[in-house]
Amino acid sequence: MSKVRWLLLVAFGTCMTLVLAPIVVIIAISFSPIDGFEFPPSGISLRWYASFLASDKLWGSMLFSFRTALTVAILSLILGTLAALALARSRGAAAAVMQSLFMAPMVFPAIILGLAILLFVRMVDTSPWLGLIAAHVLLGTPYCFRMVMGSLQAFDPALEEASQSLGAGPIRTFAYVVMPLIFPGMLAGALFAFIVSFGENNASLFLTSPGYSTIPIELLGFLQFPGNQLIVAAASTVQVGMVVVLIVLMERLVGLSRIVRSDSKS
Amino acid sequence: MTTTRAARSIDWARYLRRSVVLGVPLAFFVVCFLLPLFYLFIVSFFEPSQVELYEKRLTFNNYTRVFTDSFYLMIIARSLLASGIVLVISLLLAYPAAIVIAGFSLKWRFRILALLLFPLMVSNVVRAYGWISILGRRGVANTVLQDLGLIDAPLFLLYSFDAVVLGLLTILLPYMIISIANALAAIDRSYAEAAQSLGAGPWRSFWHVTLPLSSPGVASGCLIVFFLALSAYVTISLLGGPRFKLLVSLVYDTVVTFQWPRAAALSFILLLMAVAGGAVILALTRPQRVRRRRA
Numbered sequence: 001m002s003k004v005r006w007l008l009l010v011a012f013g014t015c016m017t018l019v020l021a022p023i024v025v026i027i028a029i030s031f032s033p034i035d036g037f038e039f040p041p042s043g044i045s046l047r048w049y050a051s052f053l054a055s056d057k058l059w060g061s062m063l064f065s066f067r068t069a070l071t072v073a074i075l076s077l078i079l080g081t082l083a084a085l086a087l088a089r090s091r092g093a094a095a096a097v098m099q100s101l102f103m104a105p106m107v108f109p110a111i112i113l114g115l116a117i118l119l120f121v122r123m124v125d126t127s128p129w130l131g132l133i134a135a136h137v138l139l140g141t142p143y144c145f146r147m148v149m150g151s152l153q154a155f156d157p158a159l160e161e162a163s164q165s166l167g168a169g170p171i172r173t174f175a176y177v178v179m180p181l182i183f184p185g186m187l188a189g190a191l192f193a194f195i196v197s198f199g200e201n202n203a204s205l206f207l208t209s210p211g212y213s214t215i216p217i218e219l220l221g222f223l224q225f226p227g228n229q230l231i232v233a234a235a236s237t238v239q240v241g242m243v244v245v246l247i248v249l250m251e252r253l254v255g256l257s258r259i260v261r262s263d264s265k266s
Numbered sequence: 267m268t269t270t271r272a273a274r275s276i277d278w279a280r281y282l283r284r285s286v287v288l289g290v291p292l293a294f295f296v297v298c299f300l301l302p303l304f305y306l307f308i309v310s311f312f313e314p315s316q317v318e319l320y321e322k323r324l325t326f327n328n329y330t331r332v333f334t335d336s337f338y339l340m341i342i343a344r345s346l347l348a349s350g351i352v353l354v355i356s357l358l359l360a361y362p363a364a365i366v367i368a369g370f371s372l373k374w375r376f377r378i379l380a381l382l383l384f385p386l387m388v389s390n391v392v393r394a395y396g397w398i399s400i401l402g403r404r405g406v407a408n409t410v411l412q413d414l415g416l417i418d419a420p421l422f423l424l425y426s427f428d429a430v431v432l433g434l435l436t437i438l439l440p441y442m443i444i445s446i447a448n449a450l451a452a453i454d455r456s457y458a459e460a461a462q463s464l465g466a467g468p469w470r471s472f473w474h475v476t477l478p479l480s481s482p483g484v485a486s487g488c489l490i491v492f493f494l495a496l497s498a499y500v501t502i503s504l505l506g507g508p509r510f511k512l513l514v515s516l517v518y519d520t521v522v523t524f525q526w527p528r529a530a531a532l533s534f535i536l537l538l539m540a541v542a543g544g545a546v547i548l549a550l551t552r553p554q555r556v557r558r559r560r561a
Contacts, residue, residue: 011362022396086288109497120302199389236392
């Protein structure tokens with residue numbers, strides 16, 4: 001094997017290690033029987049999972065996160081699909097500007113988004129929970145927009161015209177022709193929005209309050225104090241498991257190729 | 267006559283429908299994204315207040331104080347340095363990794379990219395905690411090194427510049443790799459073959475053909491990495507500890523102490539840094555060299 005090829009593989013291995021090591025370690029230590037890490041491990045135990053389930057605070061925020069993410073996924077799906085329907089076949093500067101606007105939250109500093117929405121919530125005097133939903137929907141919509149956009153551009157517009165020329169109105173055309181074709185993209189987008197909302201922790205920093213706290217924010221609180229930290233490992237492993245299930249679901253829906261491309265903003 | 271009238275009424279219906287379809291998401295983005303940002307911008311020009319969000323007196327102090335205070339200037343320089351280092355390391359690691367991935371069969375390429383995408387879906391808190399359990403005083407690294415007899419006392423690896431860089435690399439490398447690998451995979455192999463058949467060696471054909479053609483992927487990867495490195499508060503605070511501050515930590519600190527106008531000004535300085543850095547990245551990578559093809 002040539003030296004260049006070898007260097008390339010070393011870089012590849014380093015990348016995979018840097019990216020995956022923290023997650024692998026967390027999964028491994030979440031089964032630790034003691035309060036800490038030991039090597040080699042003296043056994044396997046589920047005690048941290050038990051204390052996770054017993055902690056009303058963590059379990060409560062898990063359920064709150066779940067409800068929030070579900071709401072966010074539905075709203076992001078509606079907004080992202082509408083935006084994609086409006087822009088899929090448009091060209092020109094105005095359409096390009098709007099497309100960038102709908103994609104912007106993906107790269108916009110989330111903590112500043114959280115601050116801006118917090119101030120706005122205070123000015124119009126509404127509940128921070130609405131602000132949290134708004135922030136998460138902003139972060140989830142780009143994924144739905146992009147997924148549905150991809151589905152719309154993949155099918156032949158002649159199908160739509162055929163439906164309309166056969167007498168179907170726009171709403172029937174959407175329900176019977178367009179929607180079945182873009183449905184996998186819509187679902188994948190909604191799953192993305194769900195995952196984003198479930199793991200979000202920078203915009204949420206200022207928008208959560210006691211009783212309205214998402215699981216990443218609650219875990220962050222746990223990490224500020226020493227001791228009992230392995231409960232965080234157990235809770236994290238549960239989250240990792242959920243993400244894996246959702247990604248497998250997306251793979252079934254639209255295939256790996258579309259998922260992987262959807263995240264590169266080229 | 268009747269047909270034109272019918273056509274016209276259909277046009278009106280279509281116009282109405284289109285404006286609703288576009289109007290709903292647009293209204294949401296204006297009300298929940300652009301308006302709050304505009305309000306934040308306004309607040310940054312007011313005096314702080316003890317009771318209200320701000321005192322109704324215009325001032326530039328929130329900005330001038332930052333640019334005349336050496337503490338703030340040091341933090342700004344350190345933030346740029348940290349983001350710059352993360353950017354360079356991630357580019358140097360990700361480009362070769364992307365070359366390896368682009369060389370895989372289609373099936374394996376997607377599998378590896380999905381494996382890189384999946385950690386992005388896991389909360390930053392979780393991944394920072396992973397590094398805490400590896401680098402902590404009683405963490406994996408110290409335990410293993412001590413058991414092997416390589417060190418006597420635990421090393422202090424956490425709460426440092428290096429730990430922050432490591433943590434940022436973990437969360438940002440996937441963006442860079444996925445972006446470059448997709449760009450590399452899209453390049454028609456016949457270009458490189460043509461260059462080589464015209465007598466260019468593998469290095470020259472890489473430098474003059476492959477590298478420029480991958481510049482859109484490099485540019486978008488660099489932009490995402492730089493933007494997110496500047497603003498990844500949770501990772502920076504968990505791995506940097508309470509004393510290691512970057513600009514985004516100051517944004518957080520001013521918010522939790524209710525110094526709204528100052529927090530707003532710091533936010534816009536952060537955004538300005540992101541935009542300026544983005545312009546430098548675009549000038550260096552020149553992605554516009556490659557005409558975008560519609561997939």
